[in-house]
Amino acid sequence: MMPHKFNSSRRHKFEKKRQKVTNWRVYNEGLRQRGDVTIWLSPEVVDKWLAAKRQTPGGQPTYSDMAISVCLTLGMVFKQPLRQTQGLVGSLARLMGLDVPVPNFSTLSRRGAGLSMPEKSKAQRAGPIELVVDSTGLKIFGEGEWLQNKHKTKAKRKSWRKLHLGLDITTGDIVCSDLTKDDVGDPTALPELLDQIDAPVSRFLADGAYDGDPTSDLLVDRFGEAIEIVIPPPITAVLSLDAARNPTPRDKHIAEIRDKGRLAWQVSSGYNHRSRGEAQIGRWKMVIGPKLKSRNFPNQKTEVRIGTNILNKMNGLGRAKYEAVA
Structure with missing residues (x-):
């Protein structure tokens, strides 16, 4: 859940940041x-x-x-x-x-x-990967959304596949990708994505769909205890039983959100960098397209x-x- 959508009337409005391209010729x-x-x-x-x-x-x-x-x-x-x-x-x-x-x-x-x-050629990296994982739907067949809305009809059969992408936010390269049926959850598809990565990962960023012990245990098992996991816990999340003596990274996220608010946590934890993954999804649909051409x-x-x-x-x-x- 993105809080700025629900608290926009009470949120201080900042001017949109302006940026310029510094290597325009290249x-x-x-x-x-x-x-x-x-x-x-x-x-x-x-x-x-x-x-x-x-x-x-x-x-x-x-x-x-x-x-x-x-x-x-x-x-x-x-x-x-x-x-x-x-x-x-x-x-x-x-x-x-x-x-x-x-x-x-x-x-x-x-x-x-x-x-x-x-x-694929292995890119020269100055350090480990900072991995952002996100997913989206790709259409395969059926009427378009315009006709469905115009005639008030519903799709008669499943017409989507689920695209999973893992982006290295340092280099901008897609380091892992997979396509699944639309009934496969994001955490279920994560192991096959990680199998494609042949380099250490220092930070993992994903949305709340990946929240839970299975994802954390999988990442620690693959990349070690030092990996930084940045996944937003839900509003109803509670601290673990041993949080007072041995807090987990998730416990620390929950405590910081309670103390400073979710927006401040997004900035301090670097969760805002997950927008790079969403931008890569948009780039895919702009350059490659929002629909799959193949039938099988x-x-x-x-x-x-x-x-x-x-x-x-x-x-x-x-x-x-x-x-x-x-």
Whole structure:
């Protein structure tokens, strides 16, 4: 529960902070490169375009996993269906002078299920990860909200999948992502997210859906006792029985909220940085889109992995740096 929504009439109003971009030239060039096809389809991929010969009996695939992932990436970047993606990749290969065959749309659909993505490069980090985890819904089929509201109808079947993202707020990269059915809770999906992280985590920030001993125990077991867990306890939260002698981090959060108020706790604990995760969700829906194109679940999971790679690639091309304007 966000208190400013309920106490806005009694809350002191501050002017909205103004910020300016300090590396506009670099950031502007990064924005331009996002539309450069040579960023997504480079001549170096020709050597790895065809699949290696199989050493076991069975059919011989023509295209490598990298070739399929490049084609699907181009389709997502330029928002094209599979048939148009086939035509797009073919035309780009001809214009760039690349002598490679192009997978047809049925091959892209079939190979997309359970596609092995190229191993991601490990970013050079100055320290451990400060991890922000958040989730949102992605639409897959059914009438849009406008038609449902206009005709007062309800969706006849489940039409959403749940996207889970873990963001490193220091580098701005998505370090873990997953797609689940809409009936899977956030804490239930957390173990598979953490399995994707191969670096130490110093701080974990998430909303109140993750509150509870299972999440805390899991984080301590994975990253050690030193990890700082910042999860807002609910209004009805009570101190543990041993809080007077051996308070847990959750007990300290509850006590500080009672003494200083929830808004002050958000500032002192750094919980406000969780907005970076919400901004990443908004960036996903703006760049990748609020809807999944694939119809079956394995292809949808591949679509999410490709979307994660796209956003990380764009982030690597250049990200904005801000400073406050007095």
